[in-house]
Amino acid sequence: MKFKVNDKEVFASTGGRPFDKKKPLIIFIHGSGLSHITWVLQTRYFAFHGYSVLAIDLPGHGYSEGPALESIEEQGKWISDVIDAMEMKEASLVGHSQGCLVVLECASQFPEKIKSIGLMGGAGEIPMNPELLDLAEKGDPKAVDLMMDWAHGPAGHFGGHPVPGLHHMNLGGSIVINGSVKNALGVDFRACDNYKNGFEAAKKIKCPAINILGDRDRMCPIKAGKKLAENIKNSEVEIIENCGHMILLEEAGQSLEILKKFIRKNHPA
Amino acid sequence: MDPKTYKFDTLSLHAGYMPSKNAGSRQVPIYQTTSYMFDDVDHAAALFNLERGGHIYSRISNPTVQVLEERVAALEGGTAALATASGMSAIFLTIMTLCNAGDHVVVSSQLYGGTVNLFRLTLPKFGIKATFVKPRDTEGFKKAIQENTKCIYGELVGNPGNELMNLPEISNIAHEAGIPVIIDSTYQTPYLFKPLEHGADFVVHSLTKWMAGHGSSMAGILVEGGKFDFLKTDKFPTMTEPYEGYHGLSFAEEFGPVAFTMKARAEGMRDMGPCLSPQNAWNVLQGIETLSVRMEKHCSNALKMVEYLSSHESVAWVSHASLKDNPDYELAKKLLPKGTGSMIAFGIKGGKEAGAAFIDNVKLASHLANVGDTRTLVIHPASATHSQMDEATLKLANMSHDMIRLSVGIEDIEDIINDFEDGFRAAKKPRLVANK
Numbered sequence: 001m002k003f004k005v006n007d008k009e010v011f012a013s014t015g016g017r018p019f020d021k022k023k024p025l026i027i028f029i030h031g032s033g034l035s036h037i038t039w040v041l042q043t044r045y046f047a048f049h050g051y052s053v054l055a056i057d058l059p060g061h062g063y064s065e066g067p068a069l070e071s072i073e074e075q076g077k078w079i080s081d082v083i084d085a086m087e088m089k090e091a092s093l094v095g096h097s098q099g100c101l102v103v104l105e106c107a108s109q110f111p112e113k114i115k116s117i118g119l120m121g122g123a124g125e126i127p128m129n130p131e132l133l134d135l136a137e138k139g140d141p142k143a144v145d146l147m148m149d150w151a152h153g154p155a156g157h158f159g160g161h162p163v164p165g166l167h168h169m170n171l172g173g174s175i176v177i178n179g180s181v182k183n184a185l186g187v188d189f190r191a192c193d194n195y196k197n198g199f200e201a202a203k204k205i206k207c208p209a210i211n212i213l214g215d216r217d218r219m220c221p222i223k224a225g226k227k228l229a230e231n232i233k234n235s236e237v238e239i240i241e242n243c244g245h246m247i248l249l250e251e252a253g254q255s256l257e258i259l260k261k262f263i264r265k266n267h268p269a
Numbered sequence: 270m271d272p273k274t275y276k277f278d279t280l281s282l283h284a285g286y287m288p289s290k291n292a293g294s295r296q297v298p299i300y301q302t303t304s305y306m307f308d309d310v311d312h313a314a315a316l317f318n319l320e321r322g323g324h325i326y327s328r329i330s331n332p333t334v335q336v337l338e339e340r341v342a343a344l345e346g347g348t349a350a351l352a353t354a355s356g357m358s359a360i361f362l363t364i365m366t367l368c369n370a371g372d373h374v375v376v377s378s379q380l381y382g383g384t385v386n387l388f389r390l391t392l393p394k395f396g397i398k399a400t401f402v403k404p405r406d407t408e409g410f411k412k413a414i415q416e417n418t419k420c421i422y423g424e425l426v427g428n429p430g431n432e433l434m435n436l437p438e439i440s441n442i443a444h445e446a447g448i449p450v451i452i453d454s455t456y457q458t459p460y461l462f463k464p465l466e467h468g469a470d471f472v473v474h475s476l477t478k479w480m481a482g483h484g485s486s487m488a489g490i491l492v493e494g495g496k497f498d499f500l501k502t503d504k505f506p507t508m509t510e511p512y513e514g515y516h517g518l519s520f521a522e523e524f525g526p527v528a529f530t531m532k533a534r535a536e537g538m539r540d541m542g543p544c545l546s547p548q549n550a551w552n553v554l555q556g557i558e559t560l561s562v563r564m565e566k567h568c569s570n571a572l573k574m575v576e577y578l579s580s581h582e583s584v585a586w587v588s589h590a591s592l593k594d595n596p597d598y599e600l601a602k603k604l605l606p607k608g609t610g611s612m613i614a615f616g617i618k619g620g621k622e623a624g625a626a627f628i629d630n631v632k633l634a635s636h637l638a639n640v641g642d643t644r645t646l647v648i649h650p651a652s653a654t655h656s657q658m659d660e661a662t663l664k665l666a667n668m669s670h671d672m673i674r675l676s677v678g679i680e681d682i683e684d685i686i687n688d689f690e691d692g693f694r695a696a697k698k699p700r701l702v703a704n705k
Contacts, residue, residue, distance in 0.1 A: 037525040044320040149272035159285035159339040162322030164330035167342040174495035
């Protein structure tokens with residue numbers, strides 16, 4: 001669906017069901033350069049099981065009007081604006097990678113609005129490899145190839161997508177390439193690299209949190225994910241074996257099961 | 270700093286499969302089953318509603334077939350693939366997923382005869398009409414596009430005349446009109462050419478041919494490029510508007526770069542059911558493991574045959590884009606730097622009668638209706654593969670009655686040439702052969 005936030009058009013997938021204000025809201029926030037498509041194996045389930053779902057395209061990504069927001073702090077505030085725009089009082093947030101930083105910011109800035117948070121492949125800070133950052137800011141597609149390589153674990157490199165016939169790395173890469181390497185991925189990587197407030201934000205979070213980590217994650221290694229979890233008061237950790245950074249797709253089934261259990265308990269429909 | 274992703278030859282052997290998820294089996298297992306156990310009612314409902322991935326019924330998907338799909342997607346650079354019972358069913362499925370009654374397609378006139386008849390005779394029964402354009406007539410493709418046109422379809426190197434489409438230019442024309450390009454890349458395989466890197470949006474293959482190579486199994490596949498954005502146009506409402514068959518699902522919104530494959534599987538395989546058997550998928554996988562080495566030999570043998578035929582006194586003409594006087598020579602150099610393929614068309618002096626005598630007297634080359642086998646194959650298209658086309662359609666396809674279609678195999682080149690010498694000798698005495 002399309003709607004306006006701060007007078008700019010925003011696109012969000014509602015998981016195949018119409019948005020319903022009477023149902024509890026879950027907002028899914030994608031990673032760097034990506035879009036709502038990455039969440040399709042989580043959103044449809046919740047949308048058909050009592051929740052209103054918004055898998056948003058951040059500004060300047062997917063079908064949302066640009067430009068991309070340049071800091072994680074702005075993106076966190078923007079998620080709060082999305083909740084207001086939908087005339088909702090509260091939501092649970094689920095983030096992946098950069099989306100986790102956005103969740104931390106939103107949940108720490110607006111604790112009264114956030115019921116629970118799910119963090120997939122998250123960390124308290126995500127410093128970027130300087131060469132990768134430089135390539136992305138120049139709009140070089142090689143940045144996408146490097147990102148896909150590092151983001152995927154063994155299943156991504158060899159195959160075995162949970163949805164028959166889909167190809168992990170080519171699908172992920174096409175989402176980024178179909179957007180803008182320079183104006184979306186480059187801006188996102190810079191925002192991640194600049195962001196230093198993750199652990200402070202984590203300490204302010206009061207709602208229940210779950211950290212879903214892949215033991216083969218090379219972008220946000222489990223050590224970094226565990227460190228973040230230690231800074232969130234009410235936090236659980238689940239580790240998925242043989243899984244890289246693209247947990248939401250590489251191990252879509254396992255990550256969905258973990259999320260189902262967590263969200264049903266902390267934000268029941 | 271470069272990505273350490275696997276390269277073509279490695280993907281040919283490994284893509285789509287992890288032994289650790291299959292009891293350690295080094296070879297891909299053949300999942301000879303119709304159906305798959307659900308964990309519980311909730312799991313079943315989620316699978317049927319595309320809420321999660323997995324297998325339900327082998328008409329829709331199968332784990333062995335899935336390995337083949339991911340392997341070909343990896344080799345073509347596609348976001349997704351969907352394997353079918355044959356190349357023809359891949360084409361039919363693709364067109365039926367894209368088009369509705371009342372739609373129109375622009376099609377190269379030089380195609381496999383079965384494909385020509387699909388567009389000329391069968392699809393009109395479903396209300397889908399085609400305009401045929403000669404493959405070299407790039408401007409003709411533009412002129413043929415109508416308000417209701419939904420795609421441009423063609424073979425990069427046309428069957429059997431070997432004329433090339435200028436895919437990059439034709440893709441630009443299609444995209445300016447807001448429609449996708451579908452390329453049958455059976456002749457090239459991704460070893461020689463990846464259409465998705467040159468503007469095509471979808472690729473179809475008859476995997477029966479070079480991809481498998483062994484000539485033992487029928488199979489086809491559709492590969493999606495992931496770049497055609499259905500939401501940027503209002504031409505494809507079945508992709509963008511809520512679909513009643515899945516509780517109001519918009520395929521384009523939900524699945525983006527894999528939306529077309531998802532719809533082709535969820536709707537097409539569900540309703541039409543041209544599924545590939547796991548045994549045939551496995552057979553094709555065995556062939557793909559050696560694709561690179563076979564294609565190199567196919568191409569080197571083909572170049573030697575082109576040289577041999579071009580200087581032969583019994584040959585009237587040779588069509589192969591490797592020849593410097595071929596109108597497609599420069600385009601082929603640009604698009605097909607690794608080789609122009611192993612299909613050769615040539616005309617035999619003495620016309621149809623001489624052609625028949627030639628085919629009846631070669632012994633190593635097999636006379637049959639297939640191409641891309643590891644063995645050398647010959648046929649007289651006007652009396653076989655393209656015999657159901659009328660004179661006007663044959664003319665549009667630039668096909669003559671003296672044409673022999675040759676699919677060069679990977680035997681020792683001296684043996685192939687010696688065999689052809691026997692054929693040409695007999696072709697000089699057609700009456701003697703006819704009275705035999």
